[in-house]
Amino acid sequence: MTRVILGFTLMLILIVPALSLHASAQTSQSYTITGAGSTFVFPLMDTWRVEYNKIHQNIQLNYQSIGSGAGIKLLEQKSVDFAASDAPLSTSDAQKAPGVLTIPDSIGGITIAYNIPGIDKGLKLTGPVIAQIFMGNITSWNDPAIVSLNPGVNLPSQKIIVAHRSDGSGTTYAFTDYLSKISPDWKAKVGQGKSVPWPVGTGGQGNAGVASIVKSTQYAIGYIELAYAFQNKMTYAFVQNADGNSFVEPTLDTVAADAAAASTNLPTADGDWSQVSIVNQPGSNSYPISTLTYVMIYKDLSTVTGETSDKSTEITNFLNWIINDGQQYATGLLYVPLPDSIKKIDEDGLAKVTFSGGAVPEFGPIAALVLAIAIVSIIAVSTKTGLRFNPKI
Amino acid sequence: MMAINMKKGSPITDKIFKYVAIGAATYVLAIIIMIVVNLTTGSAQVWQQEGISFLTGSDWNSVEGRESYGAAPYIMGTLVNAGIAMAISIPLSFGIAMFLSELAPKLLKTPLAMVIELLAAVPSVVYGLWGLLVFRTYIQDWIEVPLHNLFGDQSIIFAGTPFGLDILTASIVLAIMIIPTIASISKEIMLAVPNSQREAAYMLGATKWEVFRLAVLPYSKSGLIGATILGLGRAVGETMAVTMLIGNATGAAAFPSSLFGPGQTLASIMANEFAEASQGGLHLAALVGIGLILFIMAFAINVVAHLLVARVVKSHEGAVLA
Numbered sequence: 001m002t003r004v005i006l007g008f009t010l011m012l013i014l015i016v017p018a019l020s021l022h023a024s025a026q027t028s029q030s031y032t033i034t035g036a037g038s039t040f041v042f043p044l045m046d047t048w049r050v051e052y053n054k055i056h057q058n059i060q061l062n063y064q065s066i067g068s069g070a071g072i073k074l075l076e077q078k079s080v081d082f083a084a085s086d087a088p089l090s091t092s093d094a095q096k097a098p099g100v101l102t103i104p105d106s107i108g109g110i111t112i113a114y115n116i117p118g119i120d121k122g123l124k125l126t127g128p129v130i131a132q133i134f135m136g137n138i139t140s141w142n143d144p145a146i147v148s149l150n151p152g153v154n155l156p157s158q159k160i161i162v163a164h165r166s167d168g169s170g171t172t173y174a175f176t177d178y179l180s181k182i183s184p185d186w187k188a189k190v191g192q193g194k195s196v197p198w199p200v201g202t203g204g205q206g207n208a209g210v211a212s213i214v215k216s217t218q219y220a221i222g223y224i225e226l227a228y229a230f231q232n233k234m235t236y237a238f239v240q241n242a243d244g245n246s247f248v249e250p251t252l253d254t255v256a257a258d259a260a261a262a263s264t265n266l267p268t269a270d271g272d273w274s275q276v277s278i279v280n281q282p283g284s285n286s287y288p289i290s291t292l293t294y295v296m297i298y299k300d301l302s303t304v305t306g307e308t309s310d311k312s313t314e315i316t317n318f319l320n321w322i323i324n325d326g327q328q329y330a331t332g333l334l335y336v337p338l339p340d341s342i343k344k345i346d347e348d349g350l351a352k353v354t355f356s357g358g359a360v361p362e363f364g365p366i367a368a369l370v371l372a373i374a375i376v377s378i379i380a381v382s383t384k385t386g387l388r389f390n391p392k393i
Numbered sequence: 394m395m396a397i398n399m400k401k402g403s404p405i406t407d408k409i410f411k412y413v414a415i416g417a418a419t420y421v422l423a424i425i426i427m428i429v430v431n432l433t434t435g436s437a438q439v440w441q442q443e444g445i446s447f448l449t450g451s452d453w454n455s456v457e458g459r460e461s462y463g464a465a466p467y468i469m470g471t472l473v474n475a476g477i478a479m480a481i482s483i484p485l486s487f488g489i490a491m492f493l494s495e496l497a498p499k500l501l502k503t504p505l506a507m508v509i510e511l512l513a514a515v516p517s518v519v520y521g522l523w524g525l526l527v528f529r530t531y532i533q534d535w536i537e538v539p540l541h542n543l544f545g546d547q548s549i550i551f552a553g554t555p556f557g558l559d560i561l562t563a564s565i566v567l568a569i570m571i572i573p574t575i576a577s578i579s580k581e582i583m584l585a586v587p588n589s590q591r592e593a594a595y596m597l598g599a600t601k602w603e604v605f606r607l608a609v610l611p612y613s614k615s616g617l618i619g620a621t622i623l624g625l626g627r628a629v630g631e632t633m634a635v636t637m638l639i640g641n642a643t644g645a646a647a648f649p650s651s652l653f654g655p656g657q658t659l660a661s662i663m664a665n666e667f668a669e670a671s672q673g674g675l676h677l678a679a680l681v682g683i684g685l686i687l688f689i690m691a692f693a694i695n696v697v698a699h700l701l702v703a704r705v706v707k708s709h710e711g712a713v714l715a
């Protein structure tokens with residue numbers, strides 16, 4: 001038995017340095033880009049990881065979908081190469097992380113899903129009505145405000161059950177952004193944020209939690225991210241556009257139309273994005289509850305821990321790829337591809353990424369050190385075991 | 394065969410052993426102290442800003458520019474949720490423990506005890522999902538809707554729209570989760586009562602129930618209280634399942650008024666909002682402050698439990714305790 005253990009120990013000791021030598025030899029050309037943040041963008045990010053690795057085999061992406069806020073925390077601590085967030089940096093966050101570029105990488109829409117037996121998708125709602133429902137002022141499905149928008153629809157005299165997100169989320173941020181823009185009442189009493197003081201309703205965790213409440217509870221209403229609503233075949237409302245001339249169905253195209261209409265007012269990548277909002281844009285085909293999701297990266301990448309000049313080039317190459325070629329994978333996953341006008345902002349922003357100074361650490365000494373430790377430990381273990389372990393009789 | 398040579402032992406090994414043991418013990422203490430220090434410094438901002446109203450206020454608003462934090466609804470929610478769970482689980486757990494220690498035939502004893510302990514091994518997220526996807530529809534159809542229809546909105550505790558995600562469902566699932574803790578410890582405590590006690594009672598002609606009441610219960614009383622308090626400790630801190638089931642209202646709306654209304658506990662508000670709270674802000678400080686309140690509550694509960702359990706160990710030698 002002791003011999004077997006001894007054998008394994010020796011094997012491990014021999015293999016470990018060999019592997020680490022191999023890894024450090026490779027590191028001269030291959031890089032792992034680290035990112036963290038938004039869970040919303042994760043399926044798309046993961047596809048980008050796989051597809052980009054196919055064409056650039058030396059680049060690995062390690063993306064942790066730990067939530068936008070947590071991603072920004074890591075960005076502020078400079079321990080990731082980029083963060084992904086569904087909400088732009090707030091003024092206070094921007095002060096803590098100066099010199100951050102904001103690069104929109106995809107677009108999301110938010111549907112108003114409901115569950116009324118016998119009524120299919122396409123109930124017509126306006127922003128103020130949605131606000132009144134989520135404030136608890138409209139409590140019944142046959143309230144005159146809803147009935148007058150939907151002539152011919154037989155709305156039941158049932159209490160509306162309101163479901164909202166319980167966790168802080170970019171979806172809530174975008175939804176309350178819309179309600180704050182369209183309803184002064186909402187803006188004064190509730191406001192906009194990743195988590196807000198909901199006057200009424202039940203909180204579900206994540207899109208899945210809200211969808212589960214809406215799906216299994218008759219007469220419920222909730223807001224759900226577009227891709228999730230499509231995948232789960234939710235019934236959702238058509239929402240009145242900013243022009244007020246039609247009720248728009250949420251689709252990839254109508255959300256893209258809204259984002260394209262907004263792109264003329266967007267700041268440059270190094271500007272102040274804290275007030276950016278793309279909800280409720282003009283255009284007869286613009287679905288009004290839309291939001292951008294962002295990648296955030298330091299303008300001077302040398303400030304990030306462990307960054308090298310070569311790696312920073314690879315990071316910008318990767319980000320350039322996701323906003324251009326990478327967008328082709330968006331529709332398949334029910335994300336809205338970026339319109340050209342936003343791509344332009346992103347490209348200009350990424351062109352500003354620099355790497356100033358900072359000596360590139362050599363890998364030679366580290367590999368030598370690993371090898372030295374390995375040799376010493378082999379000698380130590382073999383002499384020790386020679387004394388301690390007696391052959392089994 | 395390993396040769397053991399006592400002569401080779403040196404005072405050095407003794408010393409190494411001593412320091413390793415001291416190190417291990419210090420490690421635990423250091424972790425606790427670090428937790429307290431971190432929770433206190435991390436939440437200092439919110440105590441300065443809100444003062445005592447952080448404990449008594451019911452306004453919870455993390456919207457930038459209007460921030461205001463009061464944890465009272467969540468403290469109440471935690472107590473009510475744990476209280477209802479205890480009310481359900483204590484009689485059941487004691488019943489299980491009584492059966493296993495006094496009544497069960499030998500053949501049934503071990504498998505049943507194992508099944509009870511198996512309940513404790515189910516991860517809480519599984520309880521949460523089961524509650525969310527399966528159990529709540531039963532609660533809704535069989536308990537909440539009939540009760541609501543019977544008493545209507547006039548009765549305070551059955552008011553609201555019953556649809557399963559509320560304080561009642563969370564409490565019932567929580568009760569199921571803490572039953573194994575209470576039941577298995579209570580069983581051990583009852584088994585630790587010396588058999589001579591039981592025999593003496595039987596000799597006096599006592600029935601099974603009288604034996605339990607006169608011989609077993611007095612001996613195990615404080616141990617049983619200890620067991621329930623350990624269960625309470627788990628109930629107060631339970632996060633995942635409760636978050637999925639309690640309905641997660643915030644602020645004044647989370648004040649537990651109706652069994653069928655959504656609530657929020659200290660643990661669930663942290664689980665909900667921590668990931669997206671912005672670094673260094675008041676919101677994060679408030680959530681860390683919630684953590685401090687929860688820590689103090691859990692700490693107090695555990696100290697009381699250990700004192701009570703220690704009393705049993707002292708007074709009745711040979712008591713087996715978890």
